[in-house]
Amino acid sequence: MSSSDQKGLIAPIIVAFAMFMETVDANVIVTALPQMARTFGRDPVTLKIAVTSYVLGLGVFIPVCGWLADRFGARTVFRTAIGIFVAGSIACAASTSLGVFTVARFVQGIGGAMMVPVGRIIIFRSVERSDFIRAMNYLSLTSLLGPAAGPLLGGFITTYLHWRLIFLINIPVGIAGVYLTNKYIANTREPHPGPLDWVGFVLSAGGASAFMLGLALVGSELVTDSTAWTMTLAGAVALVLYVFYARYAKRPLLDLRFFRVPTFQASVMGGSLFRIGLGAVPFLLPLVLQEGLGMSAFESGLITCASAVGGLFMRTLASRTLHRWGFRTVLMYNAAFSGIAIAACGAFFPGTPVWLIWVIVLLGGFFPALQFTSLNSMTYAEIESRDVGRATSLGSVVQQMSLGLGVTIAGIVVQLTRAWHGHAHIEWSDFWPAFVTVGLCSFASIGITRRLAPNAGDEIARGKRVEVPAKR
CATH class of the missing domain: 1.20.1250.20 (MFS general substrate transporter like domains)
Incomplete structure (x- = not known):
């Protein structure tokens, strides 16, 4: 492989490592749930809220990532995503209660949501078409190896060390990711990305968050069940409103x-x-x-x-x-x-x-x-x-x-x-x-x-x- 080919594939490798960090982290927590529950003094099943909050952070922020990359530049958004993910990881490691841990996992999910689609945009804009398949293969490896490595890594650290170290290992990886992003990834953007559908974002993201978190909070003892069901109902109403809104919006978010x-x-x-x-x-x-x-x-x-x-x-x-x-x-x-x-x-x-x-x-x-x-x-x-x-x-x-x-x-x-x-x-x-x-x-x-x-x-x-x- 020539030096020019190697240089052209540096960006995909950086993106692949960042996505591997996110994929492993999404799978690493499940084997540590019982130990985390004992630390927080909770029943292990109640930690479903921590798993749900991470997935929710991923889901509700994915639709706006493309617009953010076009508006502020792919490099800016990507390194910000890594920073948010690392900050969420530090907060997870330092959590002393299930409530704080749940919020920290949601923050991690936001960072992960921004990393994945923006990383694909970076590859699309920085790689020659002749190298595109090879670059995408790097990304496919993360989805293949992450689910296998996550449970093994999480189980080993939880059994022989401490579950908090699961999140601390993201710090050096994240710092390296930000440094390499600044050095090797161009800050590409679209000149006229157009307006973002803020109304659609508030209704869809707010509705999904309230609905999913409300259901996950049922029986968790973090809030009363009546409060949890009220959140669920409010989220369902917001989602129904979005359905009506999207029928008439010129270019709805979803x-x-x-x-x-x-x-x-x-x-x-x-x-x-x-x-x-x-x-x-x-x-x-x-x-x-x-x-x-x-x-x-x-x-x-x-x-x-x-x-x-x-x-x-x-x-x-x-x-x-x-x-x-x-x-x-x-x-x-x-x-x-x-x-x-x-x-x-x-x-x-x-x-x-x-x-x-x-x-x-x-x-x-x-x-x-x-x-x-x-x-x-x-x-x-x-x-x-x-x-x-x-x-x-x-x-x-x-x-x-x-x-x-x-x-x-x-x-x-x-x-x-x-x-x-x-x-x-x-x-x-x-x-x-x-x-x-x-x-x-x-x-x-x-x-x-x-x-x-x-x-x-x-x-x-x-x-x-x-x-x-x-x-x-």
């Missing part, structure tokens, strides 16, 4: 008209039902292994990473599977396989062989990875190139909200089951209803994907030219 596109609707709406389970499993699995089966955080991490290993293996088969069967068939049948694999994790009991647990968790990553890849591949099958940015904003927000909703629903079901059993502390038998519930959500997505045309997305899945009937 354009809901994309849901009229069949493949986009199936990918995002049907995929959201599936992602409820996808978001719940990383939260439930370490809890049942540690609180239910008595494993250490590191032992739990060694098993939890099997899900990522299954996902890595399936990604090598995804394109061939889609080419053979097509989107509609794969999404329908694989949703059932995924639901069964997720629900099977609720069958663990004291004395279950570790090898059997590992195999079930492996399958719990194998089938959902195929579903996730298929859904993402089909999203833009019928979207015009000029609309990809706006469609991405809408899809990303809905996806993040569904992941957070999965954690919230799973936590509520575990709390209700424990109350029904009359257990003072959660036990292994309190988890299976939650796994079955989120597994059924995967089955529910079949009702949406089965409405797809048999050849939907074939131009992408099988390389066929699909004739679209002319509108009359």
